[in-house]
Amino acid sequence: MRSIHNRPWPAEHKWAMGPGYMVGHLGERSFITVALPPPYSPVLLFGPPWSLIRPSVCVAMGTQLPVDARGAAAAILAFSILCLTTSLLLIWLVWVQNERRSCKT
Amino acid sequence: MNSLERPCGGNGKLTSPDVALLGAILSLSVLASILQQIHTIARWNDIKTAQWQNVVENVGNPELNITGASTGLDLVLFYIQYYTYNVESMLILFWATELAHSVFQIRSSRASRMHASLIAKTVAILLPAVQQICLRQPIFQQSTIGYMVLADFISEFSLLEHSLTLLLEAHTA
Numbered sequence: 001m002r003s004i005h006n007r008p009w010p011a012e013h014k015w016a017m018g019p020g021y022m023v024g025h026l027g028e029r030s031f032i033t034v035a036l037p038p039p040y041s042p043v044l045l046f047g048p049p050w051s052l053i054r055p056s057v058c059v060a061m062g063t064q065l066p067v068d069a070r071g072a073a074a075a076i077l078a079f080s081i082l083c084l085t086t087s088l089l090l091i092w093l094v095w096v097q098n099e100r101r102s103c104k105t
Numbered sequence: 106m107n108s109l110e111r112p113c114g115g116n117g118k119l120t121s122p123d124v125a126l127l128g129a130i131l132s133l134s135v136l137a138s139i140l141q142q143i144h145t146i147a148r149w150n151d152i153k154t155a156q157w158q159n160v161v162e163n164v165g166n167p168e169l170n171i172t173g174a175s176t177g178l179d180l181v182l183f184y185i186q187y188y189t190y191n192v193e194s195m196l197i198l199f200w201a202t203e204l205a206h207s208v209f210q211i212r213s214s215r216a217s218r219m220h221a222s223l224i225a226k227t228v229a230i231l232l233p234a235v236q237q238i239c240l241r242q243p244i245f246q247q248s249t250i251g252y253m254v255l256a257d258f259i260s261e262f263s264l265l266e267h268s269l270t271l272l273l274e275a276h277t278a
Binding site: 077090091097 | 121124125128129131132135136138139142143145146147148149150151
């Protein structure tokens with residue numbers, strides 16, 4: 001049985017889409033990106049994170065955002081994800097440090 | 106008295122529950138923002154068309170001033186973020202008040218400080234929710250000035266009061 005890594009990919013079709021998944025080909029390596037079906041395709045569930053911000057992927061996903069705004073949208077989304085990560089890290093640090101016990105009465 | 110030896114709550118020091126609550130509210134705010142961004146990226150044309158139809162159908166509605174003509178899922182996500190902003194501003198306001206309580210060395214029992222802290226957190230969580238419910242009622246949307254006062258009084262009052270409190274504390278210290 002041939003794996004997707006050995007599957008030949010036409011140059012003009014580097015991305016193949018299915019219901020809720022995409023198979024990508026970057027250089028010599030192939031990989032699968034699992035995302036929600038349209039219109040929420042940009043919601044990445046599994047796969048390389050750069051597939052969210054690659055312009056070719058955005059086009060393949062059929063986003064309605066104008067091309068000129070995609071760079072700014074990707075940057076703002078990345079910053080928001082950073083903010084979410086740090087705020088969750090804050091909660092985790094409070095939980096781990098368990099500062100409540102160290103607060104003397 | 107060393108700051109670490111002070112009792113939790115009511116001493117102007119941000120304790121673990123305060124930080125955890127702020128972090129949780131902040132996480133909810135950012136999560137709603139990310140969902141709205143993804144929704145906007147995916148359905149830009151549909152959203153803009155729906156917003157235009159909403160503006161045409163609701164000309165003069167003061168809700169458009171704060172929601173930016175959002176409808177459907179975007180409106181829900183907007184109100185979640187609006188709620189979290191107001192909760193955060195009230196939490197910071199009550200923290201500044203507790204700090205003033207400590208700076209000016211107002212005497213009170215530990216039990217009363219704990220109760221005051223608990224009541225403050227409850228008010229900070231419930232009052233913005235009541236405000237959101239009122240903002241969605243048509244009767245409150247009949248007056249533009251009244252609606253804007255209702256929409257902004259929590260954040261404006263919190264910003265003004267905790268700024269003045271911190272300035273006063275800085276001047277005193």
